[in-house]
Amino acid sequence: MTTLSSRVSLFSLPSVSMRPSALLLFLVLSIGAHAQGQNNYGSIYSLYGLGERVETGSSQSTMLGNASTALRSGTYVNLSNPALWSDQSLTSFSAGASLTTVTSEDGLSDGTSVGTAGDLSALHLGIPLLPNRLGLTIAYRPYSRVNYRAAVRDSLSVEGEMEAFTLNQEGAGGLQQLSGGLGVRLGNAVQLGASADVLFGTQELLQRTQFDDRAGFAETRQARVTRLRGITGTLGAAVTARKLGAEDDALTVAAVFTLPTTLSGSRTVTLGESLDRDTLLTEDGSTSLDGDVDIPLGARVGVTYLSGLRWLATLDASYEPWSGFESSLPVGGYDASSGLDQLRDRYRVGGGVEITPAGRDRRASMLQRASYRIGGYAEQGLYAPAGQDVTTFALTGGVSLPNRLTGARFDLGLELGTRGSTEGVLVRDTFLKGTLTLNFGERWFIRRRFD
DSSP states (O other): OEEEOHHHHTTOOOOTTSOHHHHHHHHHHHHTTSOSSOOSOOOGGGGBBTSEEOOOSOHHHHTTTTOOTTOOOSSOOOTTOGGGGGGOOSEEEEEEEEEEEEEEEETTTTEEEEEEEEEEOOEEEEEEEETTTEEEEEEEEESEEEEEEEEEEEEEEETTEEEEEEEEEEEEEEEEEEEEEEEEEETTTEEEEEEEEEEEEEEEEEEEEEEOSOTTOOOEEEEEEEEEEEEEEEEEEEEEEEOSSSTTEEEEEEEEEEOOEEEEEEEEEEEEETTEEEEOOOTTSOSSEEEEEEEOOEEEEEEEEEETTTEEEEEEEEEEOGGGOOBSSOBBTEETTTTEEOBOOEEEEEEEEEEOTTTTOTTSOHHHHSEEEEEEEEEEOSBOGGGOOOEEEEEEEEEEEEOSSTTOEEEEEEEEEEESOSSTTOEEEEEEEEEEEEEEEEOOSOOOOOO
16 A cells, blocks of 8 residues: 655645646745755746746846836837837847846745756847838747746655655746737827737646656656647837927837737646656547637836936836636646636836936947946736735846947846745745847948939
């Protein structure tokens, strides 16, 4: 007869088909037993919903508390608000990478784990069809990210002898977003824009059960792979008033709405030893389970004050009603069949200040022409494990270095923050993120004159 040890039996042995509430308790307990070294994993909170939401505006807004809704620029293409794509005068391209280290602390076991993960940032191509009037942008960027690992050591009784084992849960994947749209300027003050956004991606939850070296006990693996795809749209507007206090100042107020949508999904489950796994059949005998996942409306408002090219201040607020989330496929924190719903509305407020000492003076030194940025944000996450809200606070900052080429800048950014706490069943993440981004722009489609 086989029985579980007392601590694990309280919460049941996890599997990919278990209820999300049991998975939560397992993951919380496992933080303390997680390996003390570094690995390529991030926050354990990314198991909730469709993963950790990723904010992507521009490398400029990333350093300003991710406040991007009303952030106008002649150098950067702001992916958050398609209305501002009409500001383009140069054909532009940007690419970057980030490296994030997350230190997780579990108050239940006083354990600590450290994870480090690298990622590519958004890619975009912006084309001014009519300079400063009509702009086209195509962008590829992450929408959400699933990236966690948890492990717990325990034992069970086999024929009267206690056998130790390690139970691992690993999550990977997320959703990507491919966007294309136009921004247009109406008169001198009003800008409107719209984009079509394709969401697609794969999430994988892998469970590995490993026994200590002993003949007759092989590692077993059970994997749940979910593929999602769908289309949504984004609408944006901005209004700018000039010369309010000085000749070269401007005040911009903007709003963005991302339409709710339903993603089509399919899920497969495999079970076996090591890499040799068989696909499990669903109740109707098929190899995959089909379902729908609803994504709620997203709303953002922002304001930016610009004083020439010397300094600017920006502020943003966003809202996503994830408390109304519905899915026929169980996901982290939500299972309609069991009545489990640990998802909450997501709120976010951020802002920052940028200073460029030289302003428009191109003859100044590089350090004077560089832009220095600092900001911060606060966010209530879209999840509430065991009814406890998870809040994130972070400081952001960095520097943007000019290049000899017109419209080219090299951006270096840092983000330092905390997420959650060690109270109750929560885990506290302390994260440090560094970003490197190249922004490049030049004039295309120039009509040549011949005398």
